[in-house]
Amino acid sequence: MSFTKLGVIGGGAWGTAMAQVIASDGSDVLLWAREAEVVDSVNASHANPLFLPVIPLSPKIRATAALADLADCDALVIVVPAQFLRSVLAELPAGDAPLILCAKGIEAGTQLLMSEVAAEVRPASPIAVLSGPTFAHEVAAGQPTAITLACADADLGRALAARLARPGFRPYSSDDVVGAEIGGAVKNVLAIACGVVEGAGLGQNARAALISRGFAEMVRFGLARGARVETLSGLAGLGDLVLTCSSTSSRNFSLGKGLGEGIPASELLADRRTVAEGASTAPVLAQAAKAVGVEMPIVGAVNALLAGEASVRAVVDQLLARPLRAEGA
Numbered sequence: 001m002s003f004t005k006l007g008v009i010g011g012g013a014w015g016t017a018m019a020q021v022i023a024s025d026g027s028d029v030l031l032w033a034r035e036a037e038v039v040d041s042v043n044a045s046h047a048n049p050l051f052l053p054v055i056p057l058s059p060k061i062r063a064t065a066a067l068a069d070l071a072d073c074d075a076l077v078i079v080v081p082a083q084f085l086r087s088v089l090a091e092l093p094a095g096d097a098p099l100i101l102c103a104k105g106i107e108a109g110t111q112l113l114m115s116e117v118a119a120e121v122r123p124a125s126p127i128a129v130l131s132g133p134t135f136a137h138e139v140a141a142g143q144p145t146a147i148t149l150a151c152a153d154a155d156l157g158r159a160l161a162a163r164l165a166r167p168g169f170r171p172y173s174s175d176d177v178v179g180a181e182i183g184g185a186v187k188n189v190l191a192i193a194c195g196v197v198e199g200a201g202l203g204q205n206a207r208a209a210l211i212s213r214g215f216a217e218m219v220r221f222g223l224a225r226g227a228r229v230e231t232l233s234g235l236a237g238l239g240d241l242v243l244t245c246s247s248t249s250s251r252n253f254s255l256g257k258g259l260g261e262g263i264p265a266s267e268l269l270a271d272r273r274t275v276a277e278g279a280s281t282a283p284v285l286a287q288a289a290k291a292v293g294v295e296m297p298i299v300g301a302v303n304a305l306l307a308g309e310a311s312v313r314a315v316v317d318q319l320l321a322r323p324l325r326a327e328g329a
């Protein structure tokens with residue numbers, strides 16, 4: 001299996017960083033961006049000031065506004081936000097090139113994971129999921145990063161991992177697609193919760209408790225949906241949870257910090273150009289958890305805060321007043 005020509009779909013921070021990874025060994029890469037200004041600045045100035053400021057980009061990255069230009073790619077890295085995956089895949093030229101899905105979320109309305117959406121829209125394309133602790137600006141600057149590449153077809157997964165691996169970018173193979181997806185989707189909601197703890201000044205003990213109990217929620221939900229614990233405790237789950245629960249570089253953490261400071265969600269989410277996936281994942285995750293009979297009280301609390309249905313004080317009091325229970329239960 002050889003994947004000579006790679007395309008990246010989505011010219012936000014992470015798509016641009018993935019194009020930079022691919023180009024870093026001298027490979028040509030074609031990047032589809034929705035915004036004409038991104039296409040122009042990548043081609044004319046080797047930069048993406050809109051979504052990935054400051055980082056100089058490789059001249060091996062060429063940008064296009066036409067999805068049709070990606071028709072002859074051997075594999076496509078798909079990096080549009082979760083709620084736009086279906087519409088963008090539907091516009092792709094027909095083909096059966098493998099898709100490497102990077103969005104971390106669950107589709108609103110259908111409760112489908114990204115791999116399930118892709119399987120519906122592009123049934124001929126094999127699917128892999130790339131997920132882990134990977135701030136785009138660090139990856140684009142070549143700082144050391146490890147990530148999970150999950151694919152049900154282990155041979156294909158290993159071949160894709162080998163194609164994307166670079167000295168500073170190390171994919172670990174897995175065949176647990178659902179686990180990699182659930183880790184990435186759930187951690188975004190928990191990062192919002194950790195931001196709330198920071199913004200409301202609730203202390204570092206509270207943050208550690210939240211990471212730990214949030215991880216317990218991720219595992220409960222993941223197991224109910226067929227994920228494996230070792231995936232959830234790996235890079236795509238716990239690894240990414242630790243990263244985004246400890247840094248204002250995370251858009252989800254920053255959103256939560258604003259909520260914790262008392263700013264309404266409607267104000268924090270209005271007119272934003274960058275995505276905080278946890279905000280759209282929280283309500284659908286709360287529904288999906290209910291559907292499989294799994295308790296996710298922290299996810300429920302984030303959901304209530306985002307919907308403006310409860311104050312920070314009220315959700316904290318509610319979480320602390322829950323009946324005492326055994327830790328592993």
Ligand SMILES: NC(=O)C1=CN([C@@H]2O[C@H](COP(=O)(O)OP(=O)(O)OC[C@H]3O[C@@H](n4cnc5c(N)ncnc54)[C@H](O)[C@@H]3O)[C@@H](O)[C@H]2O)C=CC1
Binds near residue numbers: 277
């Ligand atoms: N930024 C990061 O460090 C990482 C992000 N991700 C994930 O990658 C995905 C993309 O995130 P970023 O690249 O950071 O986005 P971003 O926040 O930098 O940019 C927003 C993106 O949304 C796109 N967009 C807006 N409206 C759209 C529409 N109607 N149709 C299609 N696309 C539309 C924009 O073109 C742009 O590519 C998300 O699921 C995110 O969770 C994953 C790993 C790291």
Ligand SMILES: O=C(CO)COP(=O)(O)O
Binds near residue numbers: 104136243253
């Ligand atoms: O997923 C990420 C890093 O792994 C990026 O996190 P945010 O979307 O919260 O910025």
